[in-house]
Amino acid sequence: MAKPDLYRCTECGWSGVKWLGQCPECQAWGSVDEVGGVTKASLQPGRIITPAKPIAEIDVASAIARSSGVPELDRVLGGGIVPGAAILLAGEPGVGKSTLLLAVSAESAKANMKVLYVTGEESASQVRLRAERLKALHPNLFLAAESDLGVLLAHVDQVKPDLLIVDSVQTISTQSVDGSPGGVTQVREVAGALIRVAKERALATILVGHVTKDGSIAGPRLLEHLVDVVLNFEGEKHTRLRLVRAIKNRFGATDEVGCFDLNENGIEGLADPTGLFLSRHSEPVPGTCITVAMEGRRPLLAEIQALVGGASNNTNPRRTTSGLDNARAMMTLAVLELRAGIPLAGRDTYLATVGGMKLTEPAADLALALAVGSAAKGLALPSDLIALGEVGLAGEVRKVNGIQQRLNEAARLGFTRAIVPDLKGELKIPGMEIL
Missing domain, CATH: 3.40.50.300 (P-loop containing nucleotide triphosphate hydrolases)
Known part of the structure; x- marks a missing residue:
């Protein structure tokens, strides 16, 4: 009797004897392919080539x-x-x-x-x-x-x-x-x-x-x-x-x-890849703010830039993001308008990171908010300032993970002031003023 063909999903590994257009396990379409006939594993003991040893006797020199x-x-x-x-x-x-x-x-x-x-x-x-x-x-x-x-x-x-x-x-x-x-x-x-x-x-x-x-x-x-x-x-x-x-x-x-x-x-x-993510300005420019992102266990400085158009009666203003999480960016804009009183209704707003870096973590919220506020008011932030913190819907600034490591990296690169959540004096970075 011929052995039935076996079909396997390339996405999740599900297998069956019948082809399906959609995998019943992961719901992926077009991922089930034929991989051959079904065979039963032999229960006949094989010949031992390398005997088992106590784990403490295993030689690790070759590894x-x-x-x-x-x-x-x-x-x-x-x-x-x-x-x-x-x-x-x-x-x-x-x-x-x-x-x-x-x-x-x-x-x-x-x-x-x-x-x-x-x-x-x-x-x-x-x-x-x-x-x-x-x-x-x-x-x-x-x-x-x-x-x-x-x-x-x-x-x-x-x-x-x-x-x-x-x-x-x-x-x-x-x-x-x-x-x-x-x-x-x-x-x-x-x-x-x-x-x-x-x-x-x-x-x-x-x-x-x-x-x-x-x-x-x-x-x-x-x-x-x-x-x-x-x-x-x-x-x-x-x-x-x-x-x-x-x-x-x-x-x-x-x-x-x-x-x-x-x-x-x-x-x-x-x-030290930080230079790829920061722009070079001889003087501070409105609409820019520096933050410190974590790529794995590695802190990287990143610059967020914002451009806010003039007031208008436009009922459908343009909101464009590049390199940022769009949902978090839109939430931050809403918090700025409703909690901080910054008028953004009817104004086109463009948000981007420098160097093509992607920022999706909440720790960049505060820097984004400061960049937008700076652009809307036309006031430049100090060039030696960084910002770290998650912005909540109530307007509060929350603590983020790895803040000590992030600030140490910023201090190493010459930043002397940092706006962070209220940590009640927990942070002490030599040469840096915690605001």
């Missing part, structure tokens, strides 16, 4: 992280790349994933590590030209343009690398299963095979994964469950700033963020 050569990436990974680790780097097309990995390849090669870079999307000559532009040529860096899993593994046997990079996992296919490259079955088998090789040979492996329009990793969430580390590479194409966030990390924290500057010379880590 010590090695630096990638890119400090900002090491920060996110928890110190470096662990031998045998499977790392998934996800990001939108064109955001700079290949550029970052070429930089990692070059730095690792300089550290006397053999690196095998396998590309399934470009020709070897195309990658070589980009590597030359980025000054990433090194005898320890090996390049192969392959899309077949068997040939890829043959390259691994030949080169015996310390680091394997596959760009991208969706372009690699295997003849052992049906389906087109990038399909659920192919991605699962290819990723599973590469991860098994990584574990058996203590071969650190980085897999590139594409991101779909809705922000999920294409071909699936099942990739996220298979790997040890999931990194999201983020950034707007019209800005130079790029962020790497750890979504899953078996070797470190998931609240760290790495900052990078993508420029004509390649990609560079930013140990």
